[in-house]
Amino acid sequence: MLARCLLDKCDYDEALSEARRALSDARRLGDEKALAPCIRGLARIRLELGHVPEVLALQAQMGERLETEPDPREAWIFARALIASGRREEGEALLLRGAESVAASGWEEILARGLCQRELGFIERAARTVTQAEKLAFDGDGVEPEILVALGEIYFEAYGEVHETRSLLYSPGELFREALELDPENQGALLGLFRLYRFNWRRTRNTPSEFLGRLLGPRPDCIAGKIAEVSGALDDGDLPTARAGLVRLQDLAPGRRDVIVEKAALAWVEHRRDDAQAWIDELLATDPTDSGPEREIGKHLLELYRFAEGLRFLERSVERDGGDHRAWTELGRAQANTGDEDSARRSLQKAVDLAQGRRNAWRDNTLLVLERMEKVQVDYPTEALTFAWRADAAPIYEVYLEDFYRSAREELSARYGYTPGPARIEVFRRWEDFSVRSTGFQGYPALGVCFGPVVTAVSPLSELRGSFSWARTSYHEFTHVIHLGLSHNRCPRWITEGLATWEEGVKNPAWWRNLRRDLVDARANGRIFAIRRLNAAFRGPRVIFAYYQGGLLCKMMIEKHGFSPMVRMLEAFDRGADLDGVLAEIFDATPEEIDAEFERFVDREIAGLAIEPRWSRGHTLSLRFRLSRRPPEGPPKELRTWADDWCRVARGIHLQGDRVGAEEAMRLAELVGELPPRGLFLRAEFALADEEPGAAKNLFRRGFERGGEDYRARMALAALELSAGDRRKAEEQYLQAQKDFPGFPDSYFSAELRLAELLEEDGELDRANEMRRIWLGYNAGNYPVRIDVAEWLDELGRYEESVELWQEGNEVDPFRRHLHYRWGQAFHALGRFEEAEREFRVGLLVTPELDGDVQQADAEGLSMVDVLDLTEMSEEDLQELSPQELKKRLTEALRARYGENPEAAGGGAWLARYHAEEPLLHGWQALCFIELGRMDEARAALEAALDIDGKCVPALEAEKRLTE
Numbered sequence: 001m002l003a004r005c006l007l008d009k010c011d012y013d014e015a016l017s018e019a020r021r022a023l024s025d026a027r028r029l030g031d032e033k034a035l036a037p038c039i040r041g042l043a044r045i046r047l048e049l050g051h052v053p054e055v056l057a058l059q060a061q062m063g064e065r066l067e068t069e070p071d072p073r074e075a076w077i078f079a080r081a082l083i084a085s086g087r088r089e090e091g092e093a094l095l096l097r098g099a100e101s102v103a104a105s106g107w108e109e110i111l112a113r114g115l116c117q118r119e120l121g122f123i124e125r126a127a128r129t130v131t132q133a134e135k136l137a138f139d140g141d142g143v144e145p146e147i148l149v150a151l152g153e154i155y156f157e158a159y160g161e162v163h164e165t166r167s168l169l170y171s172p173g174e175l176f177r178e179a180l181e182l183d184p185e186n187q188g189a190l191l192g193l194f195r196l197y198r199f200n201w202r203r204t205r206n207t208p209s210e211f212l213g214r215l216l217g218p219r220p221d222c223i224a225g226k227i228a229e230v231s232g233a234l235d236d237g238d239l240p241t242a243r244a245g246l247v248r249l250q251d252l253a254p255g256r257r258d259v260i261v262e263k264a265a266l267a268w269v270e271h272r273r274d275d276a277q278a279w280i281d282e283l284l285a286t287d288p289t290d291s292g293p294e295r296e297i298g299k300h301l302l303e304l305y306r307f308a309e310g311l312r313f314l315e316r317s318v319e320r321d322g323g324d325h326r327a328w329t330e331l332g333r334a335q336a337n338t339g340d341e342d343s344a345r346r347s348l349q350k351a352v353d354l355a356q357g358r359r360n361a362w363r364d365n366t367l368l369v370l371e372r373m374e375k376v377q378v379d380y381p382t383e384a385l386t387f388a389w390r391a392d393a394a395p396i397y398e399v400y401l402e403d404f405y406r407s408a409r410e411e412l413s414a415r416y417g418y419t420p421g422p423a424r425i426e427v428f429r430r431w432e433d434f435s436v437r438s439t440g441f442q443g444y445p446a447l448g449v450c451f452g453p454v455v456t457a458v459s460p461l462s463e464l465r466g467s468f469s470w471a472r473t474s475y476h477e478f479t480h481v482i483h484l485g486l487s488h489n490r491c492p493r494w495i496t497e498g499l500a501t502w503e504e505g506v507k508n509p510a511w512w513r514n515l516r517r518d519l520v521d522a523r524a525n526g527r528i529f530a531i532r533r534l535n536a537a538f539r540g541p542r543v544i545f546a547y548y549q550g551g552l553l554c555k556m557m558i559e560k561h562g563f564s565p566m567v568r569m570l571e572a573f574d575r576g577a578d579l580d581g582v583l584a585e586i587f588d589a590t591p592e593e594i595d596a597e598f599e600r601f602v603d604r605e606i607a608g609l610a611i612e613p614r615w616s617r618g619h620t621l622s623l624r625f626r627l628s629r630r631p632p633e634g635p636p637k638e639l640r641t642w643a644d645d646w647c648r649v650a651r652g653i654h655l656q657g658d659r660v661g662a663e664e665a666m667r668l669a670e671l672v673g674e675l676p677p678r679g680l681f682l683r684a685e686f687a688l689a690d691e692e693p694g695a696a697k698n699l700f701r702r703g704f705e706r707g708g709e710d711y712r713a714r715m716a717l718a719a720l721e722l723s724a725g726d727r728r729k730a731e732e733q734y735l736q737a738q739k740d741f742p743g744f745p746d747s748y749f750s751a752e753l754r755l756a757e758l759l760e761e762d763g764e765l766d767r768a769n770e771m772r773r774i775w776l777g778y779n780a781g782n783y784p785v786r787i788d789v790a791e792w793l794d795e796l797g798r799y800e801e802s803v804e805l806w807q808e809g810n811e812v813d814p815f816r817r818h819l820h821y822r823w824g825q826a827f828h829a830l831g832r833f834e835e836a837e838r839e840f841r842v843g844l845l846v847t848p849e850l851d852g853d854v855q856q857a858d859a860e861g862l863s864m865v866d867v868l869d870l871t872e873m874s875e876e877d878l879q880e881l882s883p884q885e886l887k888k889r890l891t892e893a894l895r896a897r898y899g900e901n902p903e904a905a906g907g908g909a910w911l912a913r914y915h916a917e918e919p920l921l922h923g924w925q926a927l928c929f930i931e932l933g934r935m936d937e938a939r940a941a942l943e944a945a946l947d948i949d950g951k952c953v954p955a956l957e958a959e960k961r962l963t964e
Contacts, residue, residue: 050256271576362440450480471811501551620652677708743778923954
């Protein structure tokens with residue numbers, strides 16, 4: 001019993017010593033009843049340490065009891081030792097005897113029988129058996145954590161996180177958490193949650209590292225925990241952690257096969273190919289049929305986006321054991337992400353067939369999407385690029401996407417001095433399909449993913465249409481084709497994502513991701529990622545911020561050192577250097593020094609912004625419990641700081657929905673005098689909530705008089721002034737808000753756009769549109785505002801400027817007839833007739849079923865009042881939504897209110913305009929053909945126009961010119 005407790009505490013030397021002593025005492029005393037449990041206990045410790053020969057020697061001491069009807073606990077231990085030694089058939093035979101044993105009576109024996117059944121693949125039988133053990137334990141001393149963990153692992157294997165009613169009823173996560181309620185340090189439960197959260201990035205309640213920290217904190221030498229740590233670090237590219245973990249594992253359990261596999265994987269990642277192969281050969285010499293080593297090394301390489309390398313390992317893995325469904329799953333992933341989707345479908349289907357009913361959310365979801373792609377997408381091959389998209393959109397894509405990607409390829413190849421091989425670009429109409437194809441799960445918040453030779457991208461026709469720039473996404477992803485090719489996919493993800501994000505801003509300053517408010521929050525709450533941990537952030541809920549931070553890191557490095565060191569970084573990673581080595585070689589700095597420099601850089605980036613951070617729950621609690629409830633006895637400056645900190649606490653508590661707690665925090669702040677400005681602003685918000693606009697206005701003004709400055713406070717005061725009819729004062733507040741945070745990303749809470757509405761109502765159209773242009777300089781994904789400004793520029797005859805905005809509108813949504821009509825007219829006015837003819841031709845290709853104005857223009861022209869009414873949300877809650885989330889909610893609300901008929905929502909006017917522009921497009925096309933000397937085409941175009949509308953003005957003009 002003492003040895004078992006020591007084993008649970010991971011004190012292996014003492015556990016081994018006590019187990020030996022117990023066995024020696026049993027033999028010395030001739031206690032036959034205690035002999036078998038003592039042998040079993042010692043064998044369990046030896047097996048944990050990887051002492052397989054010693055375990056087999058203990059097995060020999062068990063005599064014939066293992067040959068007939070063994071205790072399932074002994075079968076479970078000794079069978080695994082036999083398999084680890086290469087005696088697979090003997091081990092599986094012993095597992096079968098344990099699985100079929102009817103001699104088991106206590107819950108521990110029945111649990112072991114279930115474990116034997118699971119190891120043999122009898123999942124349903126194992127679940128029933130472990131449930132039987134659970135009932136037996138419950139009827140005795142109560143529920144045992146060990147049983148809950150075993151049941152959780154069975155359900156995880158059986159249902160694989162598939163989101164279905166049955167799987168939700170059998171949640172492994174809930175079982176693991178229940179086990180932790182009984183035993184807060186339970187190894188199996190913490191490891192189960194770690195694996196669960198690593199597998200399914202949609203689980204965001206905790207991070208995988210939290211569970212691992214809870215496991216290794218009190219037990220730093222836990223072998224299973226160290227193996228999980230090494231494995232996760234390898235997947236994240238954190239090689240120093242992987243190396244350190246393996247050094248310790250080499251001391252603790254050098255003979256374990258899973259430890260040797262991780263050593264081989266690290267060696268391969270570090271380009272020590274001979275060492276890696278030697279360890280693989282050592283494992284295969286023991287068991288030539290074991291597909292596990294090559295499967296696990298291949299899986300690590302896939303996690304590192306080294307798909308071509310991983311593919312080779314996985315091909316060998318399925319050759320070694322054609323019945324390994326997990327290897328077939330990983331092979332399918334490697335094939336899909338190297339562009340061989342036909343083979344991927346076959347491999348994933350093979351995995352399904354071999355899994356004997358086991359579900360796997362990634363595999364099942366991906367297979368469904370690959371099958372749907374085969375049915376609904378068509379391939380469009382070009383010389384270096386192959387596109388996959390839906391046939392109905394192909395005529396538009398062929399004009400714009402092909403040219404855009406080709407130009408990006410040429411431009412980026414020249415900059416990096418590297419020309420990539422062929423690439424495949426897959427464009428998805430459904431955002432969920434993109435997410436599943438890219439990650440295996442729905443809900444991935446990005447718009448594009450690059451696997452190297454394969455790029456996945458959200459279509460401008462998706463549910464998010466009109467709210468993002470497909471061109472920015474395309475440019476970002478194709479930079480990855482260069483980066484991953486140049487480094488052979490051996491570069492940490494934050495660097496490739498960061499470089500791609502930086503490249504966006506170089507291509508178009510408006511393409512810089514407008515996450516400045518998130519940056520303010522992260523800095524204030526201490527949530528800037530350390531560079532060593534940034535790679536892991538791409539697996540978590542803050543993945544979009546990880547993109548942004550990576551881009552800012554690259555911006556900082558390039559501003560200080562120039563661009564060429566970034567290419568040298570890619571080359572250094574390709575040679576096998578790790579992060580520490582690369583930073584030392586290129587920048588003569590450690591990761592920690594880069595972190596400190598980056599914090600200073602962030603402070604400069606946000607220095608001009610004035611907006612209260614959204615204080616996190618953790619930061620608020622930490623500050624709250626650090627602060628004394630009594631004012632300090634110190635100079636006035638110290639008293640002001642104390643009061644200001646309590647106002648920060650008040651804001652943070654308020655964000656958690658606790659007004660009473662916030663009021664109490666402000667009461668404490670008032671003990672030293674009038675509230676600081678941030679406290680006055682919060683009290684003004686409370687006055688607004690209490691429908692006391694006069695009091696709110698006075699509090700906001702007092703906060704500004706006391707030197708406070710805050711974007712949200714200025715916007716609130718502007719709205720109050722406007723509702724009171726004082727338009728001049730409202731304008732003053734909007735102008736100051738615009739200085740506080742230019743280009744605020746929420747279009748419904750933007751100072752520039754609110755002021756533009758005010759100015760336009762007052763007849764100041766030019767000033768209104770100049771305000772809109774300022775906002776557009778920060779926000780690349782908005783369609784309607786761009787089009788409004790482009791039309792204004794056209795009316796002023798400023799065509800050189802308008803064609804740029806029409807192009808940017810096209811880079812958001814090219815499926816708009818009106819856009820191409822007006823863009824073509826602007827080109828024609830500039831004498832750019834070939835480009836004008838292209839736009840008139842494309843306008844004719846846009847069908848009403850795909851036309852964005854016909855389908856959703858009314859959702860884009862809504863006022864704030866309309867938006868609040870449709871979403872049934874408060875203005876404050878509305879600000880927390882991303883543009884994509886808001887767009888999705890509005891579309892769903894309009895559909896719920898008006899059904900699928902766009903005319904019911906006012907879409908009839910847009911449809912009428914769509915049809916009215918058809919003859920005009922033909923007529924203007926005829927005029928372009930005349931300018932280009934293509935007279936036969938001009939005649940055909942004008943005839944087409946006049947057939948539709950005999951009074952079509954541009955067609956009649958073309959006819960006149962042809963007869964002159």
